[in-house]
Amino acid sequence: MQAVNLCRLMVISILIILISACATRPVPQYSVNAQSHQKQLQQIRNWQIRGKLAFRSEQDKFSASLNWRQQDKDFRVNLSSFLGTNILLLEKHQGQVELQYDDKLYQHINAAALLYELLGWTIPVESISQWVKGQTSAEAQAEFSDNGLVSRLQTADGWVVNYSDYRQTGETLLPHQISLQAGPNRIKIRVDAWQLN
Structure with missing residues (x-):
């Protein structure tokens, strides 16, 4: 009888070890010099x-697949439905x-x-191109986490930007979860893949 109990105890111990080994691996801890x-x-x-990009305001809300290519100050932002249907292309x-x-072409000198004007969406496109990297600016108040990475920005034009899930891309740590809020306007960006050119 004791041999059976001992055998059960060993099997349970082995199962616990195997289950804990299958648990999610810990997030790597990075530390950088902030400057x-x-x-x-x-x-x-x-x-x-x-x-993915999700937008919510008092008047509207939507979520879409996001493909954003930035070349210095030029950009190409494509939003599409999860079925691949094009919602808009902003260049x-x-x-x-x-x-x-909506099968029409509109022109302006300011994306936001x-x-x-056209859709009623408050999306600071030009600023997001900098914020999405976790880059601060002279006009923004930045909070840094203990590991030297930006965790929060408070911008001069009223946006609060929160960052999480930094991952290594090449030699740089870049955020994969970015949330922005200004009043009733909320934007969430989840980055599945970064490519540096």
Whole structure:
């Protein structure tokens, strides 16, 4: 009888060890020099992200697949449904902004103003191109976590940006979860993949 109990105890112990080994692996702990990391981010001028974007305001809400390519100050932002249907394409090239939406083409010199005038969406596109990297600016108040990475930005124009889930991309740590809020406007960006060019 004692041999059976001992055998059960051994089997239970082995199962516990196996189950704990299958548990989610711990998130790697990174530590950086905040100043050096910010200099690295400033040098990243050409990049692409794929992921998801969710937007909510008092008047509207939507979520979409996001593909954003940035080339210095020019960009191409494509939002599509989860079935792959194009929702909109927003491009800036040499200071001119074009928006393809609902089979029509619209032009402007300011992407955020165009989105607001046409769709009522408050999305600070030009600023997000910097914020999405976790890059601070002279006008923003930044909070850094103990590991030297930006955890929160409070911008001069009223946006609060929170960061989490930093991962190594090449030689740089970049955020994969970004949430932005200004009044009733909320934007969440989940980055599935970063590509640095």
